[in-house]
Amino acid sequence: MIMRHEAMFYADDEDYLVGVREFIDGGLAAGDPVLVAVPAPRLQLIRRALGAAASRVRLLDMARAGRNPGRIIPAVLHAFVSEHAGRWARIIGEPIWPGRPADVYPRCVQHEALINLALADRRATILCPYDIAGLEPAAVADAVRTHPFLVESGTRRASDGYTAPESVVASFNRPLPEPSDPPAVLIFDTGELPAVRRFVVTIAELAGMRDERLDDLLVAVNELATNAVTHGLGPATLRVWRDGDGLVCEVRDGGQMTDVLAGRIPPAHHSEGGRGLMLVNLLSDAVHIHTLRTSTTVRFHMAVNGVG
Known part of the structure; x- marks a missing residue:
């Protein structure tokens, strides 16, 4: 695998900005194309923190671009990496956040697992922030399963709980609920x-x-x-x-x-x-x-x- 897929655990805004600024600033200094796709409130936080440098970063509202988790890989990640073929791409993607409708959560976890297959041979680092103060413990545990690398308080390490993507996808292959009214x-x-x-x-x-x-x-x-x-x-x-x-x-x-x-x-x-x-x-x-x-x-x- 060439692509590097990391989960970044953060507890508050300050923790969040330290982690994403280090990632973005490192990419800009290296001349790498940088994409940030996070929910709108986080996007505003990053835009203010970057100041003039924000014009050098592609910023997307994940609540819109990734409203369907199944479109994130083809329409956001794969598209950006392909657009910059031959260069190392840096991407921040936050598909799971507190308050996101629970019915799409299984698709979000499957999406995170499938990144490891879909982009395995691509030249990219993908950093996925996780709000450990606002998310359920199960979501944090799933992040450990779907990311080969973890980042916490500036320290990077391999994930001991990383699980084969096919197994994660299969674990969320569950019967769909019946509609409340006759279709x-x-x-x-x-x-x-x-x-x-x-x-x-x-x-x-x-x-x-x-x-x-x-x-x-x-x-x-x-x-x-x-x-x-x-x-x-x-x-x-x-x-x-x-x-x-x-x-x-x-x-x-x-x-x-x-x-x-x-x-x-x-x-x-x-x-x-x-x-x-x-x-x-x-x-x-x-x-x-x-x-x-x-x-x-x-x-x-x-x-x-x-x-x-």
Whole structure:
């Protein structure tokens, strides 16, 4: 592994700034490209601390750029490293913070584990801050499992609890909760994709979804439905329901998803496949997957009026 993936434990703002400033200043002094993707309050703290040097750092609000943990690797990390191919990239990424909705926490941990596979051969150091005063102890324990290196009070060490990424991903491969209200259901097979699209359009329009957002929904559903009838066994099932300010779409087929990096790595330009699940990750506000030997369920949430 060339890439270095570190978890930085901090207890307060001062602790946080000392750790991130050392990382950023070291990168700028070395002439390395630097990306910081953290929640907006932390972003403001870093911007003020950097002063004029902030213009030399790419700053992203992780609550928006990483609202779906499944899009962080392809749209943030992989994109930045690829943009600066041949140079050593320094990235601060904080995907887990106090107050983040609990339902996406398992996807955040899987994301952290998959960084170690997706970017293993890339020239990059990725530092992930963890608020040990505000997060549950389980989140800190998971950080130890998903990061080969740990940083605390300025001291770096190898993680004794580091666990194989595939094992971490499998530990969060859990059945998805059932919707509180009965969903609309459509069973479909090869040749019935137009019916799938009509089914979804009717429900989405009744929910008030329009224009580009509706187009995004149709692209995501079409990709999942196409994958289901191409790679699954027998008919597939589509379920759609309202959830708060958004729609949830779920496709279940009879196949097993064995590639833990599916949807995380952009395929080669000459490839004719491999884009379906990645498009779903890029367009959706959250994506949840549960796979068994006999079935795979992919569920995504999309806010009716934009970012959830």
